[in-house]
Amino acid sequence: MNPEQLxxxxxxxxxxxxxxxxxxxxxxxxxxxxVEALTDLVxxxxxxxxxxxxxxxxxxxxxxxKAVSDIYAPVAGEVVxxxxxxxxxxxxxxxxxxxxxxxxxxxxxxxxxxxxxxxxEAYQKMCAEEAQ
Amino acid sequence: MPYLYNTPDxxxxxxxxxxxxxxxxxxxxxPADFRLRRALDLPPAMGEMELDQHMQMLAGQNHDASDxxxxxxxxAYDHFIPAVVDAIGGRGEFYTSYTPYxxxxxxxxxxxxxxYQSLVCRxxxxxxxxxxxxxxxxxxxxxxxxxxxxxxxxxxxLAPASLHPEYRETIETYLxxxxxxxxxxxxxxxxxxxxELRAALNDxxxxxxxxxxxxxxxxxxxDAATAAAHEAGALLISVFDPIxxxxxxxxxxxxxxxxxxxxxxxxxxLGSPLAMGGPYLGILACKEALVRRMPGRIVGQTTDRRGKxxxxxxxxxxxxxxxxxxxTSNVCSNQxxxxxxxxxxxxQLGPQGLQETAGLCLQKTRYLxxxxxxxxxxxxxxxxxxxxxxxxxxxxxxxxxxxxAALDAGFLAGVPLGRWYPDLDDCLLIAVTEKRTKEELDRFxxxxxxxxxxxxxxxLGEMAESFG
Numbered sequence: 001m002n003p004e005q006l007x008x009x010x011x012x013x014x015x016x017x018x019x020x021x022x023x024x025x026x027x028x029x030x031x032x033x034x035v036e037a038l039t040d041l042v043x044x045x046x047x048x049x050x051x052x053x054x055x056x057x058x059x060x061x062x063x064x065x066k067a068v069s070d071i072y073a074p075v076a077g078e079v080v081x082x083x084x085x086x087x088x089x090x091x092x093x094x095x096x097x098x099x100x101x102x103x104x105x106x107x108x109x110x111x112x113x114x115x116x117x118x119x120x121e122a123y124q125k126m127c128a129e130e131a132q
Numbered sequence: 133m134p135y136l137y138n139t140p141d142x143x144x145x146x147x148x149x150x151x152x153x154x155x156x157x158x159x160x161x162x163p164a165d166f167r168l169r170r171a172l173d174l175p176p177a178m179g180e181m182e183l184d185q186h187m188q189m190l191a192g193q194n195h196d197a198s199d200x201x202x203x204x205x206x207x208a209y210d211h212f213i214p215a216v217v218d219a220i221g222g223r224g225e226f227y228t229s230y231t232p233y234x235x236x237x238x239x240x241x242x243x244x245x246x247x248y249q250s251l252v253c254r255x256x257x258x259x260x261x262x263x264x265x266x267x268x269x270x271x272x273x274x275x276x277x278x279x280x281x282x283x284x285x286x287x288x289x290l291a292p293a294s295l296h297p298e299y300r301e302t303i304e305t306y307l308x309x310x311x312x313x314x315x316x317x318x319x320x321x322x323x324x325x326x327x328e329l330r331a332a333l334n335d336x337x338x339x340x341x342x343x344x345x346x347x348x349x350x351x352x353x354x355d356a357a358t359a360a361a362h363e364a365g366a367l368l369i370s371v372f373d374p375i376x377x378x379x380x381x382x383x384x385x386x387x388x389x390x391x392x393x394x395x396x397x398x399x400x401x402l403g404s405p406l407a408m409g410g411p412y413l414g415i416l417a418c419k420e421a422l423v424r425r426m427p428g429r430i431v432g433q434t435t436d437r438r439g440k441x442x443x444x445x446x447x448x449x450x451x452x453x454x455x456x457x458x459x460t461s462n463v464c465s466n467q468x469x470x471x472x473x474x475x476x477x478x479x480q481l482g483p484q485g486l487q488e489t490a491g492l493c494l495q496k497t498r499y500l501x502x503x504x505x506x507x508x509x510x511x512x513x514x515x516x517x518x519x520x521x522x523x524x525x526x527x528x529x530x531x532x533x534x535x536x537a538a539l540d541a542g543f544l545a546g547v548p549l550g551r552w553y554p555d556l557d558d559c560l561l562i563a564v565t566e567k568r569t570k571e572e573l574d575r576f577x578x579x580x581x582x583x584x585x586x587x588x589x590x591x592l593g594e595m596a597e598s599f600g
Contacts, residue, residue, distance in 0.1 A: 042449065043424060048284075061458065063449045068458060 001098045003032070007114065008123035009074045011056075012037075014098065015117060017108070024108040026075050030062070032097045033127045040065045041090040047104055051079045055113035060103065071103065074117060076110035195539060197406050201572045205521045205563025206347065206547040207268060207296055208400050208412070211375065211489070212567050214480045217403040221473045232468075233429070235444045242443035245431040245468065248475035249417075255377050255478065256370075256395045257384020258417035262428035264471040265414030265463060268398025269302035272341065272371055274416060274461050275394040276303050278425040279339035279367045280312060281460045286338035286366070292317045292324040294346035295371060297552035303341075312338075320555075322350040322514025322523070329357060333364035339394075343371035344380065348561065349497070349521025350514055351380075358387040367393040374415065374474075375401045376519050378483075378490030394418045403477030404470050413470035424450055427461030492566035493520035496573065500564050503577045508584045509534070513559050521563040523549065528587070529558040541579050 006014040012034035016027040035041070043063040053059045053073035060071045082104045086092055092101040108114075118126065138146070143155070152158045159167075178186060196202075202210040221227065225240065232238040245263040252261035265271045276289055289307070291300050293316055304314055317328055323346065333340070340361040344354050354370070361368040370383035370392035383392035399413030418426055424447070432446030452459035481489060501522045504510050513523035524546075526534060531548045538545035550557030564573070 045424075065449075066454070068449050068455050 001027075003098050004120045006098065007074070007117035007119065008126075009072065009117055010126070011070075011072045013071060013074050015074045015114070017114065020107075024111060025080065026077065026106045026108055026114075027102050028071075028074060028104055028106060029097060029102045030071060030093065031123070031127075035093045035097050035101075038062065038064045038067075038069060041093055044086050044090065044103075046082050046084070046087060047079045049079055049082055053077060053079060053106060055116070073106065073113075075106055075108050075113040077106040077108040079104050080107045081105040194408075195544065197544065200539070200542055200544045201568070201576065202406075202544045203546045203562045203564065203568075203576070204406075204544050205349075206561055207298070207398055208406055208409070209375075209520070209563055209565050210406060210567055211401050211565050213403050213405060214477065216480050217473050217476045220476045221403070221469060226469060226472055233445050235442065239443055241468065242431050242445070244472050244475060245429075245466075246433060246443050247479070248471040249431060251475055251478045252415055252417050255374060255382070256372065256417050257382035257391060258395055259420035260423050260426065260430065261415070261417035262426055262430050262466070263468070264399070264466040264474075265416055265428055266467060267410065267412035267414045268371070268396065268400075269296070269299045269414075270463075271396035271398075271414035271416045272296075272299045272369070273303045273306040274414075274427045274463065275369045275396045275418075276339060276341070277306060277460055278394055278418065278422060278427070279369060280310075281425045282422055283338040283365075283367065286336050287312045288334070288337040289314045290317060290329070290332055290337055290340045290366075291315070292319050292329075292342065292346070292352075293553070294319040294322065294324060294348055294350065294352065295341050295343045296347045299341075299343075299371065319346075319348075322346075322348050322516045323352050324357060326353055326356040326360060330360050330364075333360060333366060335365060337361075337364055337366040339367040339369050341369045341371060342392075344383070345373055345376055345519040345521065348514060348523045349518040349563070350516040351519065354381065354383070354392075355387045358390055358392060362387070362390060369393065370395040372397045373401065373519070374399055375486070375490055375493060378486035378488070379494060380490075380519070391419070393422060399470065399474050402474035404473055411467065411470060413467045413474055415474075423447065425460045426450060427459075427463045429464075429466050489566050490519075493564065496566070496568050496570075497522060497564040499570070500562070500568075500573045500576070503573065504562075504580060507577065507580045509580055510560075513556070520565060521561060523556070523559050523561055526558045526560060531558060531560050534560070534583070537583060538576075538579065543576055543579065545576075 001016055006016050008014050008031060012031050014029050014031050018025050041062060041064050045061045047060045051059065054076050055073060057073045058070035059073045062069050062071060083102050086103065147154065197210040232241040235242065249261040249263055253259065265274055289312060291314055307314060315332060317324060317332055329340065340357060342352055342354060342357045344352050346352055358368045372383055372395055374397050383395040386392055395417050397415040399415040404413060429445055430447050431443055433441055433443055436442045448454055452462045452464055497518060497520045501512065501518065504524055505512050509527055510524040511527060513525045535545050535548060546560040546562040549559040549561055
């Protein structure tokens, strides 16, 4: 996916929304900026399929050598698919954060959360401020 | 690091630095009810020699396994400790160091813990061991917390009545403020009924605890219990006796290698002395899949910049200092000295020594159980094979009087079960380790037989008087 076409949360998750018939499905991952900040990743605890999520709720965890970080749901919905490959291939996060490194797909039940997300430009600006 | 007391000036300096007026102000948050509002009840100061004599006099009032024949068990046992354990465990490098885990300066300590972990894994058939917890009871509770964390949505814990009652109490304390139900399965026959276990298991059950040999010394059907737990999607937590693994199947080999998921034990039997209830050693090991839920410290082997093998604390993101409120446990320490003693003990005995020790416990226990069962006073409580402990019913229903009489005759006779099991208040739990000699066992049997005769004579005397 093209990072410039994605939406971003303040907590560094990216979101790509697709129409699936009458439903909307959000693919979620974490940004290249976040992956770099986390340094050496050692473990991800993936969410379970079927798990309901609400915006800003921590729904999975990623561990680096020195810390454990939460990954927050950017929208309200239900986890319908999980990228099981990640568990044994954490390098996908750094190799292809916006493609093969996707974490899960969430079927959106309430798109309200999408309004709080930033576009690429706004997110880049935020990262630049954080990096200072 | 030298130990220095704080002078009044230093105390003042520290109080000023943190902005507190006095030590009293510092302790202000401790509720008044919990404060000792009087001086400690100590006699006036004594000279060194006088103090030494005074302490010897106090110590002399204790009954212990060094001057009595000890049949006490129930979690701590009078096992033999080879001299090498004290020799190595008493070295200053091990004996006084506090949390020596800086890899740059503590390779020796870290390697000792790594060896302990390796030995525990071989002993139990598990993939990973931590470097120890406080004691067997807290290890059991931490094992339950691991199981609950790894089985989200399941909130039932099954514990047979044959699990050490104080372990169950500890587990209940840990779970007191959580929405978890601890179900106690009765064990009237001395062991868990597998049919009852199956009936109690459901899709809400996170784990089953199984003690082998159990609190009564009896051998459970560990294979069937493991199979039943796994069929229901629950974990099997094995509470084992390290010495028994010289003879019994390793928990990792239960049910044709299906194996327990988490194993916990009181490691006191491995080279630690009986000392008024502690310090003890909590052993905890598990299958690799559960390692991220494992509490406590884990030492791992890696290579340094020059490619030489070295030891470090590893997988620290599990631990509470990093994971904070998401950690499985708040344990951030271990029983390094007693883990070291356990490692030295196991290394000294080796597989054959452990097998011989376990064999002696089994044979001597069987001998005493059979001999006591022929006395008029006692009968066996359960008809199940035992390892190094067994339960006897007192036909006189006066266990306390028997224990008192035995103490006068130089025996620590056993543990009365009534305090935990109302239906066993006429029962005594007797443990026999490899240290008990045949002469001691025979002497104890003779004492029991003589006691019966004395009682009979006294009763006849009373009858004669009443007919006077």
